[in-house]
Amino acid sequence: MSSRSRSPVFVCAVVVAAALGLVGCAPVTAPIRSSSATPEAADTPTPTPTPTPSGFDKTALPIDDPASIWVVVNKVRPLEPSTYVPADLITTPVPHLNPPGLRSEAASAMAAMFATAKAEGAGGMQLQSASRSYGVQVKVYNGYVSSVGEDGADAQSARPGYSEHQTGLAADISAVPLTCALAACFGQTPQGLWLAANAYRFGFLLRYPADKTAITGYMYEPWHFRYIGVPLATEMHATGVTTLEEFFGLPPAPDYAP
Secondary structure (H helix, E strand, C coil): CCCCCCCHHHHHHHHHHHHHCCCCCCCCCCCCCCCCCCCCHHHCCCCCCCCCCCCCCCCCCCCCCCCCCCCCCECCECCCCCCCCCCCEEECCCCECCCCEEEHHHHHHHHHHHHHHHHCCCCEEEEEECCCCHHHHHHHHHHHHHHHHHHHHHHHCCCCCCCHHHHCCEEEEEEECCCCCCCHHHHHCHHHHHHHHHHHHHCEEEEECCCCHHHHCCCCEEEEEEECCHHHHHHHHHHCCCCHHHHCCCCCCCCCCC
16 A cells, blocks of 8 residues: 555555455545535635636536536535446446446546556556445445544535435556555556546546645545546646636535534
């Protein structure tokens, strides 16, 4: 996992792996309608909507529909229904450690990204974790709670019904051979560095940057990439906006509602 042999991330990996047979650990409020610990709320910056550049339409796809590739899911924007299941999950044709289901569009983009990374010298990659159902997320989240408590769990794992993995658009990526899996040091591996610089070319966003915990509500996860499509990913890369919350002018989501 990382050199921090007793860190919460390592401990949760053991608990979750034992409970689910998974390798590693995966890291209410206005619902989404179907058509590092977090800082104190008082210190939370408020995102401001970025101006719409000429030619890019921020309203082209909905951000509230769980079936939309632009859906924004966070601690104040749960999925509705909470047990949502994507209709077009397929097996992603890439090396994997756990079930590699992703939505069809995301799976194709992931396969192309892995092939290009290897061709460009970044080394091999594999899917550590992909789509997870509501029921699986219950087990994952409870595993974190058992090992690091609710506050620790909330910093690194979504509660059931609030997880991007449930959309079929999010993937945790690790290196081949396995090194720095689900740990901050993955960001400094050849694979992690390549992904941070190039994932947008294939429609993926590094969803939880190191400097945006107060916005996203999650610790730095250089392994967690969310498919949003090439147009949006390219626009965010070009404008330097690194979170969906800031791009769409949404409130920060550092904590769940009491």
